[in-house]
Amino acid sequence: MKLDRRKFIKRILIAVAAIEALFLIKGSVNKVDTKSGAKDLFNAGKASSFDNNKLYPFLTGQFFLKRFEDGGFLAMSIKCTHLGCVVNTNSKTGGFNCPCHASQFDKFGAVISAPATRPLDIFPIKVENGELLIDTRKPVKRASFNKSQLTYA
Ligand code: FES
Structure with missing residues (x-):
């Protein structure tokens, strides 16, 4: 035994x-690792492979990739800006809920409900040969959502 x-x-x-x-x-x-210096970027795949108005989780990259109605992309961190818990998607609102202290975020990652006080961080997206390269080394803090944060392929 x-x-x-x-x-x-x-x-x-x-x-x-x-x-x-x-x-x-x-x-x-x-x-x-390309000649253009796009080292250590997370290759999410061809931009054309993502449908509009859908959310794609990349948990190994620790981000959600959202493609909006107009085709714009936003790579949002999966970490809540309150204390860093991993947020869940909310299929009803298209946003995110934090299981730890109940913060809620809309589909742009903006705060709907405290205790979080700022939107989900975003990661810069680079488009190269039609592929989306996400720089997960550089989370960008933001005070609110604005359209200039979207990336178009
Ligand atoms: S860690 Fe998300 S609400 Fe506290």
């Missing part, structure tokens, strides 16, 4: 290591 437990634990450890290795490989595949 003890041997079976050891085997089981060993298999669990191997499975965890394999999953971790997969994430490391996936992370390195998503990083792009």
Whole structure:
């Protein structure tokens, strides 16, 4: 019986290591290194592959990519601006709810309900060869949403 437990634990450890290795490989595949200096950007894929008025979660990149009605893109952090909990999407409002202290954000990431006091941070988006490259190293704090924050392909 003890041997079976050891085997089981060993298999669990191997499975965890394999999953971790997969994430490391996936992370390195998503990083792009182009001649234009777009290093360490998260490649979300072809802009044309995203439908208008839809939200796409990229949890490994820690952002939600929203394509609005007019085709503009916004990459919003998944972290609540109150204390950093991961927000959930709200399918009714198209916005986000924080499970920790009930802050609510609209579809642009703007605060609807406290305790959060500022919108979800956004990440710069670069369009290269029709692909969306998200700079997840540089979260941008903002006081409110305005249309200039949208990126068009
Ligand atoms: S961390 Fe989101 S409301 Fe507190």
